[in-house]
Every structure is written in C-alpha cells, then in structure tokens.
Ligand code: SAH
C-alpha cells in the first residue's frame with residue numbers, strides 16, 4: 429500500500445534561524461497496515477530530518493501509513509529543536525495549533541520528539557498539557573508502544589538517553605522527493621560541551637555507528653538511484669569505531685575505523701556516489717581526512733567548519749578547544765590539500781562578554797578566510813548550559829542584532845565574490861530537479877556545494893553533467909550544459 433509523509437525541511441539562507449523551514453514529502457510502505465495514518469513534521473538540523481526517516485521506518489513496520497495531509501492524521505509527531513530560544517517558540521506555536529485540532533478530534537494523538545522533548549521532558553505534559561506523548565532522540569524504537577499507551581488513555585513518556593543506540597539496523601524511509609541526495613547518520617550525541625550549546629544535554633554521549641552498516645546503507649541507496657550521501661554527526665571528525673576516546677582498541681577481534689577510513693570506505697562504493705559530510709569540529713580536523721578528500725574525486729571539495737568566533741578569548745569562554753591561530757592553521761591545511769575547496773561556517777554574535785574588539789576579530793577572521801557561505805546566529809542563552817551557569821548574557825539585544833547584520837552583509841559580499849570567480853569555468857553538476865523558480869530551468873549542485881541553474885532539456889535526476897557558468901547571484905550560479913557524462917555503476921566489489 430502506497431502512502432506519503434509530510435516533513436519540514438531546512439533551507440539554506442543567510443539569516444538567523446535559517447535551519448527551520450518548508451515541506452517535502454516521501455513514501456513509506458507499512459508491512460502490516462493497521463489503518464492508522466501518521467503525520468510527521470521536523471525542525472532543526474539535518475540529524476533531526478534523518479531521525480524522522482528512522483521514525484517513519486519504525487512506525488511503518490508497526491502498521492502506520494504515513495500521510496502528508498494533517499487533516500486525515502490519527503497520530504501527529506513533531507520532531508523538535510532546542511538549540512535557540514526561537515526554535516522552541518516556533519514549536520510551541522505549532523503545538524498550540526495542534527491542541528485546537530485535538531479539541532475537534534479527541535482521538536488525535538499528538539507527540540513531541542527530538543531535542544525539545546528531551547530538554548523539557550514531562551513539563552509539556554504537566555504544565556501545559558500540549559501533548560500526549562514525549563519521546564527523546566534515543567527512544568524512537570519505543571514509539572509504537574508509546575502510541576498504544578496513549579490509545580489506552582495514558583500519557584506516555586520515554587526520554588531515556590542511551591550510550592549505545594545508533595539505530596544501525598534500521599533502514600530509514602527516505603522522505604525527500606528527489607531521490608538523489610540522502611542523509612546517512614554515522615554517529616549520535618556529542619561529548620564536546622561547548623559552553624553555549626544544549627546539544628550534549630539533548631542528545632547524550634557520543635557514539636559511533638558500525639561502519640559496515642553505513643557502507644551497506646550507501647550501497648542500498650546507490651542501488652535505489654541515489655547519487656549523493658551526506659554523512660551526518662554533530663562532530664564527524666571524532667567518529668571512531670571500536671576505539672575509546674583515548675584511541676585504545678576496545679575489541680582486538682574487530683577492526684578499528686576512524687573518520688578518514690570511513691570516508692574512504694564510502695567513497696569506494698561507486699565513483700558516481702558523491703560523498704559529503706557535516707559537521708566538522710576544527711579541533712578534530714586531521715590532515716588524514718584532508719588527504720583522503722583530495723585523493724577521491726567523488727568526495728566533494730566542500731567543508732563546513734564552524735568557527736563560532738574569531739577571538740581566541742571568546743573561543744575560550746565558549747570552551748571550543750581551539751584558538752584563532754589553530755583555526756587559521758586548519759584553513760591553511762585545507763587549502764594546501766585542496767586549493768579549490770569551498771569552506772562554510774557557523775558564527776554566533778553577542779556571546780557573553782563579547783566586546784566590540786572581539787566582534788571586530790570575527791570580522792577580520794571572516795575577511796581573512798572569505799567563506800563561501802555562513803550560518804549566522806545571535807547568541808541565545810540555553811538553560812543548564814555551562815554559559816548559563818558561568819557567564820552573564822550581557823550583550824544587549826540591539827548590539828547582538830547590529831553585529832549580526834554586519835557579519836551577514838560581509839558574508840553576502842563574500843558569497844558573491846566566490847560566485848563571480850566561477851563565471852567562465854566548467855562545473856560538474858549532479859542533476860537534482862526543477863529549480864524553485866521555473867519548471868523549464870533545472871538545478872543541481874557542484875562539488876563546492878553551489879546551486880547551479882541550467883536549461884531543463886532532457887536531463888534526468890541523478891545524472892552528471894558539465895555546466896559552463898555564465899552568470900551568478902550571491903545565492904546561485906547559472907550556465908549552459910556543455911557535456912553529459914557517462915554513468916558509472918557500483919564498484920565491482922559491491923556488485924552481488
Ligand atoms: N555540532 C555542530 C553544531 C550544532 S548546532 C558544531 O559543533 O559545529 C549548530 C549551530 O548553532 C552551532 O554551530 C552554533 O553556531 C549555533 N548555536 C548553538 N547553540 C547556540 C546558542 N545557544 N545560541 C546561538 N547559536 C547557537
């Protein structure tokens with residue numbers, strides 16, 4: 429039985445709160461349909477979108493068909509983000525809307541998943557009675573039971589965090605429409621304790637997923653027509669399989685794998701399977717990873733390397749574990765291995781105690797690196813974090829906003845600078861589908877992650893073409909197709 433699911437997808441925009449957004453859909457096929465319809469909506473980072481695909485898979489195995497029509501849903505799940513206050517505000521507004529629906533349909537089950545569920549735990553049940561069900565990021569296997577408990581008149585909660593759960597054996601139901609790019613989660617949790625960040629509290633301890641299951645998932649995706657995978661984790665550079673954080677082997681009978689080795693394993697699946705990853709922490713970005721990136725043409729020359737601030741003093745207060753100089757040394761290493769590599773970043777303005785001079789250091793670092801792209805945010809104090817306990821959130825709101833606007837303006841100039849540099853060059857583009865503006869113009873990304881627009885002609889999704897760039901804006905490149913590339917299959921060792 430065919431069905432579909434409605435899910436919110438992040439869109440890339442240079443504004444605060446860029447990472448929540450619009451809707452896409454996909455299909456799930458329940459093995460034992462129970463006649464119940466599930467609607468999921470997701471907010472936050474790519475990990476949350478990836479988790480919603482795991483949730484869709486778990487629910488589908490338990491008989492739930494998925495729907496993109498909220499009006500028909502029996503169960504509504506909202507997968508939430510807690511990273512900034514306004515992310516939570518949006519979810520609260522949405523939950524209030526769902527509550528109205530519940531008064532029309534008392535049998536409707538409304539559940540909250542993800543980081544905000546983990547952060548607030550039972551508060552949402554007790555104080556505001558907004559939801560029937562609460563499940564944290566490590567509790568999704570329990571969702572069918574939780575829904576059943578609600579059906580029998582109880583409120584259901586599971587917010588236990590796990591040291592082991594990686595959902596390694598679950599084959600996610602892909603929720604995107606295009607069928608070209610897929611997210612593959614390689615690790616969960618975060619052990620870094622950046623002082624501003626709520627993620628270690630909402631997602632628990634860091635743990636890596638079995639590399640064989642990652643490679644099998646990528647082979648399966650390739651067989652289903654996908655041509656790009658993004659390996660996901662809060663800090664992918666600290667991926668380690670069968671190794672402790674000190675590098676000791678856990679089990680002598682099993683091979684160890686670090687992130688560079690995992691990248692290579694995935695890159696070997698097929699020369700036509702593009703590999704990206706997100707996010708890298710600068711303190712763990714090794715030359716070994718850069719060497720592997722430079723060695724394989726299908727590992728995209730694009731690195732998201734969040735700096736957060738250009739000031740060593742601010743970085744120390746943020747507990748980031750590196751200095752401005754260390755960061756710039758990593759940028760130099762990237763350029764040494766891959767002179768053409770695109771680099772993007774995350775920046776926070778107005779962190780506790782940030783002086784005008786410290787803000788200027790962020791501006792000067794941006795001028796030095798010239799990022800291709802940046803996600804920029806005003807600091808938002810989060811309960812229980814180190815910063816909330818230790819420092820005062822003392823930069824006035826108007827100063828935070830002014831500093832944010834300054835870096836946004838600078839970034840816009842830099843994005844345009846990079847795009848103008850591409851005019852006249854020929855880019856290898858993976859065809860993704862119609863552009864936002866018109867059915868006649870299609871789009872796809874180049875290896876540096878720029879969106880390229882070209883005339884539709886007869887191209888198909890998942891095909892590689894070469895496009896000569898003729899014009900640009902700060903957001904996109906535009907050009908004409910000069911070559912259609914031959915297709916490659918799976919590498920021989922993966923063909924069964
Ligand atoms: N693991 C990733 C980041 C995850 S959160 C990393 O370490 O790079 C994504 C981004 O949100 C962060 O990079 C940071 O720029 C921003 N962010 C996190 N907590 C924030 C807060 N309290 N206020 C404002 N921005 C925040």
Ligand code: SF4
Pocket residue numbers: 618619620621622625626627628662663709
């Ligand atoms: Fe948060 Fe830092 Fe972990 Fe990223 S590395 S998720 S910013 S604690």
Ligand code: F3S
Pocket residue numbers: 471472473474475476508509510511542543626627630631
């Ligand atoms: Fe948000 Fe949780 Fe991701 S707090 S950014 S959804 S890990």
